[in-house]
Amino acid sequence: CTATGSDTPSSVTLSKVRADGSVTTLTSSGSDNSFCTKSDYKLDCSYTISSIGYVDDGSYECSAKNSVYGTEKVDKKSQVVKVSSPVSASFADLGEKEVSYGSIYQITCRVEGAEAPHKVTLVTPTSGTLTWQSASSSNSLQCKTVDNIENKLNCLLSINTNQYQGEGKYTCTGHNYLPNPGTSEKSSSSDLSLVITRDVMVDLTPSSREIEYGQSV
Numbered sequence: 001c002t003a004t005g006s007d008t009p010s011s012v013t014l015s016k017v018r019a020d021g022s023v024t025t026l027t028s029s030g031s032d033n034s035f036c037t038k039s040d041y042k043l044d045c046s047y048t049i050s051s052i053g054y055v056d057d058g059s060y061e062c063s064a065k066n067s068v069y070g071t072e073k074v075d076k077k078s079q080v081v082k083v084s085s086p087v088s089a090s091f092a093d094l095g096e097k098e099v100s101y102g103s104i105y106q107i108t109c110r111v112e113g114a115e116a117p118h119k120v121t122l123v124t125p126t127s128g129t130l131t132w133q134s135a136s137s138s139n140s141l142q143c144k145t146v147d148n149i150e151n152k153l154n155c156l157l158s159i160n161t162n163q164y165q166g167e168g169k170y171t172c173t174g175h176n177y178l179p180n181p182g183t184s185e186k187s188s189s190s191d192l193s194l195v196i197t198r199d200v201m202v203d204l205t206p207s208s209r210e211i212e213y214g215q216s217v
Contacts, residue, residue, distance in 0.1 A: 001077070003064035004042045010065050012036055012045045017059040017078070026060075054114065057083040086186035087113035089120070089174040093192060099161055101198035107157040109190065111143070111174035116151040119175040125168025130157065159194065167196045 003009040012035070013028040027047055029036040036045040043064070049056050063076040092108040099105045111117045120132045122141050130141035132155060146152040153174075159166035173189040211217050 001045045001047075001062035001064075002042060003045070003062075003075075005064075005066045005068075005073075006041065007066045007068060008038065008041045009043050010067060012043050012062065012064045014045070014047050015061045015063070017061050019058070023061070052083060054083055054085075057081060057114075083114055084178050085114045086178065087111060087115075087117050087174040087176040087188050089172045089188045089190045091170075091172060091190050091192040094190075096193040096195060098195045098197050099159070101161055101164070101196050103161055105159045105161060105166070105194070107159060107170060107192065107194075109155040109172035110146075110153070111155060111172070111188075112146075112152040113174070113176045113186075114151065115176045115178060117153055117174045117176045120153065120155050121173045122155060122157060123169075123171040123173075124157070124166075125170070126166055161196045164196050167194055169193050 001012060001014060003012050009029075011029050014026045014035070015023045016026055017023050027035050029043060029045065035047065036043040045062070059078050059080050061076055061078045063074060065072055065074050067073070089109060089111045092110065097105075107122075109120070109122060111120050116134070118134045120141060120143055122130045124130060132139040132141040132143040132153075141155055141157065143153045143155040146154055155172065161167075170192045171189055172192075173187055175185055175187045177185055
């Protein structure tokens with residue numbers, strides 16, 4: 001942020017304007033000597049955000065003041081910062097999950113990013129690859145938005161574990177596009193191993209029988 005005037009600006013302040021209209025002061029030339037550098041009738045000011053995250057997304061306002069013939073003058077300029085990130089995919093149960101034989105288990109894969117996912121695939125050991133695409137009306141994988149937020153999806157698949165169906169490795173992959181630079185597609189994957197367990201069972205057939213004395217059984 002650069003502030004200039006016929007009289008050198010007396011102060012420069014950088015603030016963040018939140019969605020509700022509230023303003024938070026981040027720094028100012030009066031409180032931080034390293035924020036601005038003075039030269040002639042100009043103040044060159046810079047502010048660094050380290051490890052930028054979604055919380056830093058929003059509008060930033062730079063305001064400068066000086067005095068002209070005893071009257072204070074103020075000028076403000078704003079800049080919008082849009083934080084984008086690759087998509088991330090993760091299962092609700094990480095790594096290996098043991099499920100009891102004969103039960104119904106619902107696999108949940110969460111896919112989200114600063115830019116809404118446009119495609120999700122789930123590779124299964126029994127049904128091949130299931131796909132959800134935002135532009136398609138006929139998807140083999142069911143995905144729903146979380147709390148009506150379009151960039152957060154829960155993708156669901158119910159597994160019937162009878163006859164050990166569904167046991168094996170599952171891979172969920174999400175895809176999205178980053179707006180800058182260009183429109184390059186990004187993807188992220190997560191793995192889940194499903195193990196079906198069963199309590200020991202004894203089966204003796206028939207339950208009763210008559211044997212003639214002296215026979216071999």
